Amino acid sequence: MKKAELIFIPLPGTSHLAPTLEFAKRLTDRDDRISITVLVMKLPFGNDQLTKSLGTNTAASHSTSIRFIDLPQVDDLPPSQLLMTSPASYFSLFTEKHKPHVRNIIRDIIVSSSNNSVRVTGLVVDWAFVSMVDVAIEINLPCYAFSPFNAGYLSLFRYLSTRYDDDRELQSSDSDLIVPGFVNPVPVSVLPPGLFNRDDYIAYFKIVQRLQDVNGIIANTFSELEQYSVNSFSCGGRFPHVYTVGPLLNQIKGPPANNNSDLDGILKWLDDQPECSVVFLCFGTAGSFSPAQVKEIATGLEQSECRFLWSLRVSSPPPHDHQSTTTNGDDLPEGFMERVRGRGMVIRGWAPQAEVLAHKAIGGFVSHCGWNSIMESLWHGVPIVTWPLYAEQHFNAFTLVKELGLSVEIMDSRKDHDDHIVMGDEIARAVRCVMDGDSDIRKKVKEMSGIGRKSTLEGGSSFDSIGQFIESLTANSQSRIRFIDVPEVDPPPMQLPMTSPETYFFVFTEKNTPHVRKIVEDILSDSDSNDDSVRVTGLVTDIGFLRMIDVAIELGLPSYSFLASNIGFLSLMSYLSTRHDHDQMGSVEFQSFLDTELVTLPGFVNPVHVSVMPSGFLNKDSYTIYVQVAHRLKNVNSIIVNTFFELESYALNSFSGGSNSYPPVYTVGPLLDLQVHQANLDNSENSQKNPEMAR
Secondary structure (H helix, E strand, O other): OOOEEEEEEOOOOHHHHHHHHHHHHHHHHHOOOEEEEEEEOOOOOOOHHHHHHHHHHHHHHOOOOEEEEEOOOOOOOOOHHHHHHOHHHHHHHHHHHHHHHHHHHHHHHHHHHHHOOOEEEEEEEEHHHHHHHHHHHHHOOOEEEEEOOOHHHHHHHHHHHHOOOOOOOOOOOOOOEOOOOOOOOEOHHHOOHHHHOHHHHHHHHHHHHHHOOOOEEEEOOOOOOOHHHHHHOOOOOOOOOEEEOOOOOOOOOOOOOOOOOOHHHHHHHHHOOOOOOEEEEEOOOOOOOOHHHHHHHHHHHHHHOOEEEEEEOOOOOOOOOOOOOOOOHHHOOOOHHHHOOOOEEEEEOOOOHHHHHHOOOEEEEEEOOOHHHHHHHHHOOOOEEEOOOOOOHHHHHHHHHHHOOOEEEOOOOOHHHOOOOOOHHHHHHHHHHHOOOOOHHHHHHHHHHHHHHHHOOOOOHHHHHHHHHHHHHHHHHHOOOOOOOOOOOOOOOOOHHHHOHHHHHHHHHHHHHHHHHHHHHHHHHHHHHOOOOOOOOOEEEEHHHHHHHHHHHHHOOOEEEEEOOOHHHHHHHHHHHHHOOOOOOOOOOHHHHHOOOEEOOOOOOOOEEHHHOOHHHHOHHHHHHHHHHHHHHHHOOEEEEOOOOOOOHHHHHOOOOOOOOOOOEEEOOOOOOHHHHHHHHHHHHHHHHOHHHHO
């Protein structure tokens, strides 16, 4: 593989962007032939400061291999209220609005890269932007979807694509789901809220459908962590290959600019605490609680008698979280800070989660169960108390507690308990449990931490998976199909197709032969001078352009004839070549052929009536062309036929006898665009079940 460029289109939210950029860095660190261009969309909401910090840090550490291009802003964005009612629908429309800009920029990149001897070898898009695969298909690029979620989450959405009653959204009254990739039944109460909203459900369903069109899915997990789910993807079906490349950790160092968090003070305080003695409470960039819940958390920490570091964010809740409100200093119980002085610290604002979890003083983590946070905690061997708040976090908590046995449950973490205030004594119990130094969960987490770290080293599962991904880029680079337009020529007389189409194509081929010869000579010359060790190994022509084999003979290339028809037609050609063994023009016996009612053809069990022969056989000029084609087929190296042996075994066996003078025949069919056929079938089925899903 020569120098290769990948184009990344991440969702610019921190939880998606951070692992995407870590994957980009892993690729460029692994293979210095790879460079990456990141196309950045600007969201009309979110924390631009954190997003810019991630981009700036990445650009600074990988300035020669990763670059960023800002996409033009779209004026007519989807209505902001749609984000409140149906986030998945919003991002579907958001993606469509950006497609023209993405298409133009990628085309510009391809042109500029080719001038620098760099080949664009693929597109990596966030799974929420998976419909960008349309752009990749238009430009003839492989496309990969990046999933910042776990393998279990992918298993869930693959299940949705095969769900029997996929014409309706889920209901809270539905029974538990039996999802391939899960040992336990999955309660509907832990599923993302969008699956209970009709518009969101349809948008998710379309995402899953488009995931089946990509060349592969990249997941931020490692196979040993979710072995059961990962193995389920190798059990057949139309889902693409899943590359498990995690843990991909957000290694951003220090707080963003203008943030009032005292990083040095936090780390100094932790330095003064005993090893594994502090429980860390942090609920992501959007996690916040009602004043009543804040008081109960403080009560629970006080009752636990454990050391703690609590990130108490003062921020607005996410648009889809209707339960949370902001907090302020008055929400803490009176005298709380004085009573916990020396063993507790409260952070207001951004928390340096990566650095905190890496500190030796941290012994437990009360988390909202975002997947990035889970990956960080497992990496550092810190057991988790699950406290999911929104989105897929309840599902992640279920996976950690019930499927993997790696976490402590603070309550039955299901959405139907969103209104429930977790009492202080429940919190104290969970904190004491996670801080137990001899617990089985702590031992399992420590063991999984070691396994996860080894997975990223040479010979590890994630290391090998990234290698397989790079190999797929190499294969795509080496097996690319390109198109070259042959210059137009003066066509044969237009009345000729009406009287003898075969003669028309004979003359048409003759007129184009000089241009084809020149183009093939240029390709040969370029290949000889190219340092990619590319060698032209043959010429494949349609049977209608068979005279083009003269070009192959002149240039010393093997030639192959492609027959879009069946072996039976090839048997007819073979018969003509023997019938006119000494008369390659076929003019002498044309009339005698017409006078024959039944013809015995090699490869046919029954005699063939002349009335079913191709219509050109009834025209002397066309018949002459057929005879010439029949003879020229003897001069190719082999014949490629769109059929399969079992369908026409009798006809095919007739070509294996010693009396047949035809070259080897390769049966390579059925040659169908299976992806298009399946997509049309899926769309037809979905349209019948639910016309709304087909729109």
